[in-house]
Amino acid sequence: MIHKFKFDDKKIVLDVNSGAVHVVDDVTWDVLDYYEKYAEKDRETVRDLVLSNLSRHYKNEELLEVINEIEDLIEQGLLFSADSIPREYSLPENPVVKSLCLHVAHDCNLRCKYCFAGTGHFGGEKGLMPFEVGKAAIDFLVQSSQRRKHCEIDFFGGEPLLNMDVVKQIVHYGREQGAKHDKEFKFTLTTNAVRLDAEIINYLNDNDIAVVLSLDGRPEVNDRMRLTPAGKGSYHTITHKIKEMVQSRHNENYYVRGTFTRFNLDFAADVLHLVDDLGFKHVSVEPVVAGAENDYAFREEDLPVLFAEYEKLTRSYLEHYSNRNEFNFFHFNLELEHGPCLPKRLSGCGAGHEYLAVTPEGDLYPCHQFVGRREYRLGTVFDGIFEDRRHIMKQFQQAHIYNKQKCRECWAKFFCSGGCHANAHAFNGTLLEPYDIGCQLEKKRVECAIYIQVKKMKGEI
Numbered sequence: 001m002i003h004k005f006k007f008d009d010k011k012i013v014l015d016v017n018s019g020a021v022h023v024v025d026d027v028t029w030d031v032l033d034y035y036e037k038y039a040e041k042d043r044e045t046v047r048d049l050v051l052s053n054l055s056r057h058y059k060n061e062e063l064l065e066v067i068n069e070i071e072d073l074i075e076q077g078l079l080f081s082a083d084s085i086p087r088e089y090s091l092p093e094n095p096v097v098k099s100l101c102l103h104v105a106h107d108c109n110l111r112c113k114y115c116f117a118g119t120g121h122f123g124g125e126k127g128l129m130p131f132e133v134g135k136a137a138i139d140f141l142v143q144s145s146q147r148r149k150h151c152e153i154d155f156f157g158g159e160p161l162l163n164m165d166v167v168k169q170i171v172h173y174g175r176e177q178g179a180k181h182d183k184e185f186k187f188t189l190t191t192n193a194v195r196l197d198a199e200i201i202n203y204l205n206d207n208d209i210a211v212v213l214s215l216d217g218r219p220e221v222n223d224r225m226r227l228t229p230a231g232k233g234s235y236h237t238i239t240h241k242i243k244e245m246v247q248s249r250h251n252e253n254y255y256v257r258g259t260f261t262r263f264n265l266d267f268a269a270d271v272l273h274l275v276d277d278l279g280f281k282h283v284s285v286e287p288v289v290a291g292a293e294n295d296y297a298f299r300e301e302d303l304p305v306l307f308a309e310y311e312k313l314t315r316s317y318l319e320h321y322s323n324r325n326e327f328n329f330f331h332f333n334l335e336l337e338h339g340p341c342l343p344k345r346l347s348g349c350g351a352g353h354e355y356l357a358v359t360p361e362g363d364l365y366p367c368h369q370f371v372g373r374r375e376y377r378l379g380t381v382f383d384g385i386f387e388d389r390r391h392i393m394k395q396f397q398q399a400h401i402y403n404k405q406k407c408r409e410c411w412a413k414f415f416c417s418g419g420c421h422a423n424a425h426a427f428n429g430t431l432l433e434p435y436d437i438g439c440q441l442e443k444k445r446v447e448c449a450i451y452i453q454v455k456k457m458k459g460e461i
Contacts, residue, residue: 002036002080003411004029007311007451013079014450016411020078021336023454027058031066035080043071085402095353095393097144099152100137101368102170102358104129105162109194110234113225114259114288114296116369124372128163129360134170136381137358142181144384151178152186156357156368161195164203171207188212190257192226193238193245201245208253213242216258217270217285224263225296243278251281255330258285261296265305268313275320275327284330287441289423298437307444314448322461334415334449336457348417352378352396366396369422396421399431406434416442 001016011029013022024032034050041049047067054063073079107126108115138153145151153174155167167189174185189204190212204211215238216222223233246254256274260267267285274280287306290297298306313329320326349355352366356378364378364385365371378392379385385393401407401418419442423435455461 001083001411002032004032005447007314007447010451010454012447012450012454014411015079015081016414017083018078018081019336019414020073020081021450021454022073022079023458027054027062028066028070030054030057031063031070035070035074039080094146095397096146096148097141097356098148098150098350098354099154100141100356100358101154101156102129102134102137103157103360103368103371104134104155104160104166104170105158106360107162108157108159108192109162109229110159110192111227111229111231113227114261114290114294116289127360129166129358131166131169131173133358133360133362133381134166135173136362138170138174138177138185140381140384142177142183145183149182150184150186152188155187155189157190159192159194160189161191161200164195164200168203171209186210190214192234193241194234196238196241196245198244201248204245205249211245211254213245213254213256214258215239215242215256215274216260217264217267218273221260221264221270222258225259225261239278242280246280251279255282255284256280258283259288260285261288261290262298262302263296265302266309267306268309268316271313271329272316280327282328282330287438289420289426289435289438291426300437303437303440306441310441310444310448314451317452318455318461321456331445332449332452334446334453336450336453348419351421352399353393366392367422369420370425395431399424404432404434406439410439410443412439412443412446415446 003014003016005012005014011024011026013024013029013032014020015022031050031054034046034053038046038049050067051060051063070079074081105128106124107128141151141153153170155170160167171187174187177183178185187207188210192214203209214226215235216226219233219235222235226234228234228237242256246256256278258270258274260270264270271283271285274283274285287298288296292299314332317327317329317332349367351370355367357365357368357371358381359365359371362381363371364380365373366376366378370376376392378389399418399421401410401413404418407413407418416439419434419438421431423438424431424433427435
């Protein structure tokens with residue numbers, strides 16, 4: 001399988017199974033169509049078809065030269081390479097839990113209109129996680145991570161800073177248990193920044209806690225969706241606090257994360273506002289995921305505009321890079337030569353078997369977006385995974401790209417790993433059918449990221 005696409009002056013070919021990327025000329029671009037269309041025919045027949053159909057456009061010598069080059073690449077496994085991964089691939093029977101998302105607060109001090117958590121309480125009662133639950137979560141992770149040394153804890157909500165004292169207790173206990181059991185815990189905290197102050201900033205820095213800071217971009221964009229309980233915008237309340245946080249750690253070990261909606265299809269302007277106007281180096285602006293009943297949800301007819309906007313952002317990224325003012329846009333991070341390991345390429349984030357979410361009461365769910373869906377409650381941090389719920393973990397393990405019909409035939413499968421399980425379930429009622437708009441946006445982002453890597457490797461920026 002190959003994927004061909006054009007970006008500005010470049011014609012790019014991706015060999016899906018090997019991951020090889022080729023920049024080709026016009027004649028190679030056209031000849032490849034015949035190798036793709038007539039893949040079941042023998043090479044001599046394909047050669048004849050190429051010469052008989054393209055000789056009126058190109059010289060025979062050119063065509064024969066390209067044919068030989070293509071067939072050399074095929075022999076080397078760099079074009080139309082076979083899939084070496086068995087279709088019956090499955091993950092280990094006893095999964096190793098690597099990370100937990102601790103919902104330390106099912107409450108929030110903002111009222112964001114697109115919040116999937118129902119303004120923080122996930123459809124249930126508001127509440128804060130007591131230390132006893134956080135302590136049990138660390139114990140559960142120590143045991144469930146088996147011999148794995150590196151583990152991750154994400155503090156999430158709601159708004160985690162509403163329960164900062166418990167966050168501190170959990171971090172302290174985690175460090176103690178890590179030293180005792182030869183494990184290293186990486187802590188991350190996601191916050192809307194409303195409660196950020198000098199004391200909290202110093203604590204996060206002193207304890208090497210990565211932060212994800214929520215801000216949607218331009219003031220009018222942010223304030224349309226990210227509101228206070230009084231209905232006022234939050235931009236001017238939080239921006240100076242986020243800047244103080246970022247500057248205090250020398251512009252590293254953080255992401256400023258935003259969400260764009262149908263109200264700001266020109267989202268590249270919001271990315272560049274974060275980068276150029278506010279000075280942030282590490283940014284991630286994500287498309288909203290919402291049902292069609294919401295006026296801010298994307299529609300199929302928005303896709304051409306969004307594609308063009310990603311291209312615009314790509315060109316701006318390259319301009320910044322060439323001017324030595326590079327920034328890190330999360331979705332453009334792509335490693336062509338040394339990508340993720342096989343399990344991650346096939347099953348992505350590991351939700352439901354490697355990554356679990358913990359509610360304030362200690363219930364375990366496949367991920368933060370499944371919290372509150374009682375049919376997906378897996379167990380508790382006190383009792384572990386319930387025996388009669390292990391089949392759910394198995395379902396998530398088996399929801400990899402080779403068990404998803406659409407993914408098996410998709411050129412981008414090894415980059416997106418099948419997409420988000422929660423989105424698939426929300427839109428299609430199954431883990432095995434990806435959310436279509438999300439798929440199309442992801443494929444566009446991958447093309448942009450590949451183009452960036454091509455420009456870098458060819459030394460053109």
